[in-house]
Amino acid sequence: MKEYKSNILTVIWDVKSILLLVLLSLIDVAMVYFLDNLSGFPLFFDYFGAMAGACIGGPILGVLIALLSTIIRIIFGINEVNIIFVLEAIALAVFVGVYVRLGFFYKKRGVIIGAVLCALMEAFFITAMHLALYGAQPQNYSLYKSLFFMMRRIGMLTPFASLVGFFVTNVLDKGIILFIIYFLITKMPDSIAKFFEISKDFPQAVVVNNQGEEDFLAESEKLKAKAQEKIDKRREKEES
């Protein structure tokens, strides 16, 4: 099954990755508690840590951060009913992790597209969860509330008004979070990147028209790598 190996789920486990896991989980919990007390804040900003972990270490790390932060919140007295939202966090972490590993996250345009797809996925899942738990009660986020009532006024059915509200709010929310993560990782000081063994370069997706172009690209990469090897060897010789 070697040909099927895509390395999407690969995680390198060591002390530093476990430290990162714990740190990002604590950041997640801290952000939720901080924002819960900030009335009038229009966005959700939850699972920042899980998304950052997924970007850095892949979907598995993101999922573990989501689970750990939920466990910490349970210990500190979260309403048990809200445990269901861990499924949302898992979906987010897996999506972001796979999206980054497939190479679509390396440009700002990719970040925007990722935010939109993420928001679409979030909107469906979170709307269904909210409807199952709380019915059509509009949630206490000002932007979501205004959109929800606007859609209801034009005659949209409640679940779809809720969906639109969550989608628009999530586009902003996830867009801001993903851009923050993008700039945090790309502009991170080298010392921190070295300490946590974080690569500041995201995988890059190259989209070609057909198999011929793909083969040409693969061949050029091979030749580039060979040429670079030769240049490095010559440099070493000259230095010695």
Add this chain to the structure above:
Amino acid sequence: MQKVTFQKWQVKKLVTWFVLILIIGGSYLCYSTWQLYNDKAMENTYWNNELTDTPEEQERIEKLSENATKVKVGTYVESLKEINMKSSYFRIVGKVWFSWEGDPDLDMVNNFHVYNGTMNSKVVEKDITEGNMHYQLCKIDVSVFKNFWTKRFPLESHQLRFYIEPSQVIDYVVFVEDEGHSTVNPSFSIAGYNLIRYDHGVHTNEYNTTYGEPGVEKGAITSEFLTQIELNRDSLGTYTKCFIALFGTALWVFITMFLCTYHRVDPLSMIPAALFGAVSNIMVGANLLPDALEIGLLEYVNVWGILTILGGALVVININRIRTRYNDNKFAALFGRIITFELVFIVLLGHVLMPMAAYMWQ
């Protein structure tokens, strides 16, 4: 910098199927959970509506019953013998008592009936007269007609009501609740349900016909004593019984998708067999319900199962197509992994959220 190469058709296929499954599955989930939650929320409205008259109605009732004999009524619900959703009735055993002052000829125990009910037996246990005070107690076994709300079956709750109605109109007899004495047997139980609440109240009923009686201009108004109890499913037993075949079917579909993704096996012929699981499922549930039933949890979960099978079949077809048309096993495996994970996640989410929306959590 690690480079990952995609062809345009690959990106298009991946994004299209990801978004399509999300939209179809997500929309269906949003709609079904909303419908189920709404039905659950209506139970509370329904519970309270029957207990109270509006202030205008109360004023009117007081005027009409100025000269009526005030009869204190109470009920004791002993047991629930049967709940029959298919035939739309429930059978309840309990005690009813009346006490009033004055009118020695009233004989309430032989001049009442249960609205929309069939008295199976009535035994007078006490008939006491002390001076001006009269007290009568009887034990009743009555079958009451009820249109069961089946939307959330098999995780539904039921509000069972019976109305004690006098043979006389409100001008002659008005009921008053015997406060603090009406109750339910503490050992009350019925298989498959828990008693979650009960209440009593006086209700006024106005008939919209005079039955063509000469000299009568308006329909009769009667004072009724309402007893209501609410039952809720006590476990997931019936739910599991109804859907176990479907869960097995879904699992089988996931296995076929796994086989297709990770091994070069075409499992498409196994999927129609899964449909039999879904069909047998539908038969189990359908036999338990009245013939005329609302579209609800039973249908939503069964349709969800059918969508799972269809989704799985389409994923398998797509993987096979990528292998045969493009000869690209690597992308076929990647596509299979991503879309299979998405489908499995959405299906599991649906199987968690739909019962969650339907069940009345205490």
